Amino acid sequence: MMIEDEDVTEDGSHSIRCPVLVTERLVMRPPHTDDAVEMAQLANNRRVADMLSRMPHPYGKAEAHDFIERTAKRVTGCAYALALADNGAFVGGAGLDFRQHGLELGYWVGEPYWGNGYATEAAHALIDLAFRATEVEHVHASCRVVNSASRRVIHKCGFQYVGQGMIDSISAGRVPVERYSLDRKTWVSLRTWAPAKS
Secondary structure (H helix, E strand, C coil): CCCCCCCCCCCCCCCCCCCCEECCCEEEECCCHHHHHHHHHHHCCHHHHCCCCCCCCCCCHHHHHHHHHHHHCCCCCEEEEEEECCCCCEEEEEEEEEECCEEEEEEEECHHHCCCCHHHHHHHHHHHHHHHHCCCCEEEEEEECCCHHHHHHHHHCCCEEEEEEEEEECCCEEEEEEEEEEEHHHHHHHCCCCCCCC
16 A cells, blocks of 8 residues: 655644544554564565555665554554454554545555455554544545555445556555545445455
């Protein structure tokens, strides 16, 4: 999932309450310093970084601490650590950000946890939060054209394709992306999400 950094609105005009979210298998909470070691281990993977716009590679504890500190100071959007409900293991991150074109969903999951449906489960929770906690009419998402796993998550959430564009990725350079949108009316019809497991 890719999100343009330069489009972030940080003036507080688009606030959203970011409660801890509990899904069937995940606890979605603010990232904290105890996550830094696991975050660095999972994020220090070119197969992850190349699919995101703002994740550098290599990625170490310094980058993890910087991210955690920056998210604690945010005034718009929501940033979540994804932790397994049964043992607390950090498995990735997800969030909602207000951009110039609207509210955008983003997520990543560490490679050891791929194929378990965690990204879909987190995306469902964040979409529900977006439409329940704000008055937005659309939630947006994008993925690299080569990222079939992220595309499947987006499709499972009911997003509709709206076009292609280019984005600057810290790790991969300038790359093409597919853009998607989910409107409130469609979300209402899909609120009983199918199980997220792959």
